[in-house]
Amino acid sequence: MAELPNRQEQVSLDTFLRGLWQENPVFVMLLGMCPVLAVTNSAINALAMGLASTFVLVASNSLISLLRNFIPKQVRIATYIIIIATFVTMVDYAIQAISLELYNALGAFIQLIVVNCMILGRAEAYASKQRLWPTIINGLGIGAGFTFALLCLGVVREILGAGELFGFALFGDSFQPWVVMILPPGGFFVLGAWLLIFAWFRQRREQAQARVEEQQQETVYER
Amino acid sequence: MSQADNLAPPPVETTPSFNMLRTLGLVATISGLLVVLSFRVTEPMIEQNKREAIERALFRLVPDAVSRRDFIASDNRIQPAGEGIDGEKLYAGYGQDGKLKGIALEAAAPGYQDVIRILYAYDPYCQCIRGFEVLKMAETPGIGDKIIKDPAFLMNFEALQARPNADGSGLEQAIVPVKHGTKTQPWQIDAISGATISSNAIARMLNDKSQLMSPLIQRNLALLENGA
Ligand SMILES: Cc1cc2nc3c(=O)[nH]c(=O)nc-3n(C[C@H](O)[C@H](O)[C@H](O)COP(=O)(O)O)c2cc1C
Numbered sequence: 260m261a262e263l264p265n266r267q268e269q270v271s272l273d274t275f276l277r278g279l280w281q282e283n284p285v286f287v288m289l290l291g292m293c294p295v296l297a298v299t300n301s302a303i304n305a306l307a308m309g310l311a312s313t314f315v316l317v318a319s320n321s322l323i324s325l326l327r328n329f330i331p332k333q334v335r336i337a338t339y340i341i342i343i344a345t346f347v348t349m350v351d352y353a354i355q356a357i358s359l360e361l362y363n364a365l366g367a368f369i370q371l372i373v374v375n376c377m378i379l380g381r382a383e384a385y386a387s388k389q390r391l392w393p394t395i396i397n398g399l400g401i402g403a404g405f406t407f408a409l410l411c412l413g414v415v416r417e418i419l420g421a422g423e424l425f426g427f428a429l430f431g432d433s434f435q436p437w438v439v440m441i442l443p444p445g446g447f448f449v450l451g452a453w454l455l456i457f458a459w460f461r462q463r464r465e466q467a468q469a470r471v472e473e474q475q476q477e478t479v480y481e482r
Numbered sequence: 483m484s485q486a487d488n489l490a491p492p493p494v495e496t497t498p499s500f501n502m503l504r505t506l507g508l509v510a511t512i513s514g515l516l517v518v519l520s521f522r523v524t525e526p527m528i529e530q531n532k533r534e535a536i537e538r539a540l541f542r543l544v545p546d547a548v549s550r551r552d553f554i555a556s557d558n559r560i561q562p563a564g565e566g567i568d569g570e571k572l573y574a575g576y577g578q579d580g581k582l583k584g585i586a587l588e589a590a591a592p593g594y595q596d597v598i599r600i601l602y603a604y605d606p607y608c609q610c611i612r613g614f615e616v617l618k619m620a621e622t623p624g625i626g627d628k629i630i631k632d633p634a635f636l637m638n639f640e641a642l643q644a645r646p647n648a649d650g651s652g653l654e655q656a657i658v659p660v661k662h663g664t665k666t667q668p669w670q671i672d673a674i675s676g677a678t679i680s681s682n683a684i685a686r687m688l689n690d691k692s693q694l695m696s697p698l699i700q701r702n703l704a705l706l707e708n709g710a
Contacts, residue, residue, distance in 0.1 A: 300623075322512075330505050331497040338509050345513040349520040356527035359535055363618050421623070438624035 268393045278400030285408035286457040290377040295409060296446040298368050302425050305413025306406065307361055311354065311369060313402025315346045316378050317395060320386035324394040327387050339382045340373070347372045377405060408453075415449050416440045536586075536601070539615040540573050543603035544584035547575025553706065555695065560702040570695070573601075574706050582707045584612060587695055591687035594679045596620040598629075602688060604644065606699055606706070610668070611642040611657075611688060626680035635674050635681065642688070643668040646697035653693050659685035 268274060284290045294312070299305045319342045323330070330338050351369050355362045362369070372378070381401060386394045417423055420440030422430045439445050540550055553560050556569025563571065573586040585606065590599040598621065602614035613636075621627045629635060647654040655669040659682050665672035671688075673681035699706065 326505070326509070329508075331502050333497060334502045334506055338505060341506075341509050341513050345516050348517050352520050352524040352528070356524040356531065359528075359531045366620070436624070441623050 268389055268397075270393050270396055274393055274396045275400035275403075278397065278402070278404040279407060280404070282401070283404040283408060283457075284377045284401055285405060286454060288377075290380060291375045291405065293371060294368050294375065295412065296443065296450065298365055299409055299412035299416055299446060299449075300420070300441040301364075301417045301423075302410060302413040303361070304364050305409035307354070308365060308368065309402070309406025309409040311350045311365075312372055312375060312378070312405055313399070314350055315343060315372050315375075316381060316402050316405075317398040318346045319343045319378060320381055320394050320398045321391060323382050323386040324389060324391045327389075330387070335383075335387065339379060343378055343382070344373050377401065411453055412446065412449050415452075416445055420445055535617070536573060539601045539617065540575055540586045540603075543586050543601065543613050543615055544575035546577045546583040548578055549576050550574060551576070555698055558698065560698060560705060572695075572699075572706075582606070585699060585706065587691060588617070589614075589687040589691040591683045591690070593619060593621050593683040594626045594677075595622065598680070598683050598687070600684070600687065602639075602691075604692070604696065604699060605641075606703055608641055609643070609645040609696065609700070611639055611644050611692070613639045614684070614688075621677075621680050625677050628674050628677050629680050629684055632674050634672065638665070638671045641668065642671065644688070644692040644696045646700050650697040650701060653689070653696060657685055657689040657692060 278284070280287075282288060285292075285295055291312070294308050298308045319339070322342050323339060326338075347370065350372070354365070354369060381398060385397055389397070414424065417425075418429060419437045420442075422428060422434045422436045437445075440449065537550065541547055551574050552563035553572040553574060554563045554567045554569040555572055556567065560572065561567065571588065575583050575586065577583045584603045586601050586603050588599065588601055590597050592598070596619070598619040599617040600614045601617055603612040604610075605612045616630050619627070619629075621629065642657065643655060644657060645654045646652070653669075655667070657669050657671065659671045659673045659678075662673055662675040671681065671685045673685075
């Protein structure tokens, strides 16, 4: 990761944007694959899971950041897990209070946010070293990147697999949905396709950058 | 700094046991407070959601009903629901005229992916099942979920016979699934071709529950009728 241990990060736009693109938890770091594949069979499930994970990420990491000088490293994992489990339980109750239908659709994956390595990873790599404010901004960025990635999968899978988007039918009755897309194999297909697109974009950008540097060096030589 | 200081081994960092206990204790306390607080805040809303879900399902299953009362079946008898009585829940629906229109009961059995839980309507006057609503299922979209969409399959439940036998020990005729297109009797369920497992699950849970509950309901009909 970019930051050195114990160096305090100054909050900037990059603190937030990194999570969306350069350090996108799904497309770049490949973290939290279990919910990414399991609950992206519809856009609304993807959105709900993304927001729930973002809340747990930001809330738990904020508390960890506040307590960071107070947590001896021998008991840090136990402490982080208690804190994360607490906020997951709160989200679990909140979703049941909002909509039982949504709760049933997300099934056990709400409780499984406890073991999402994106959250524990952020706690260990970032929140345990940074002040509260950068932790909140960075957590929101990572959460937004996670939600964005889940939506990328959920939207494509719902359109292809059910011919709907957020539950609204998009095509006429003649549309024959491609059901495999909302089944588990479809999750792997769509994730693979998105990873391919992301890798291709990254490669093109790196090549363009390399060309620019080459040209700069040539101008230096010409002088 | 002198030379000697630089050569000395770095001091070993020790954390007193008290500090570890203090942190874990504090975090556990915060955790406990937050969890109990959010449980207390959301509990009434969750209860309300559950009630509404049952109510919506009941009024869809028993369209003539405008009000409902809950009963509990336990130890081979039925009594009005109340605090501290455990057992099988029955939801009786009553019409505008206060007459009993139908009774909704829960049933469950393992399907293709996971347990399917339904609420089904029993009509004590025709002694038949009048439809069901899925409360929870994870059947394969496009295959197993036809049990709630396939019009031919739903036709089975216009009046599926669930009549108790003479001595009230079970059903006169067990509810059984049959291969698609071979239904000849009112207690048979015409299975969906290609989704036999899900269809069988519905048949099994209806049969198991009706074997117990249909005779019990018929025996306690007077109590249920006077419920409103
Ligand atoms: C990926 C997959 C998912 C399936 N899901 C279901 C299901 O949800 N419900 C079901 O009854 N059968 C399901 N089946 C089909 C069953 O395995 C079985 O073939 C079918 O129920 C038999 O129906 P038939 O006797 O009419 O041929 C599924 C099959 C596959 C390959």
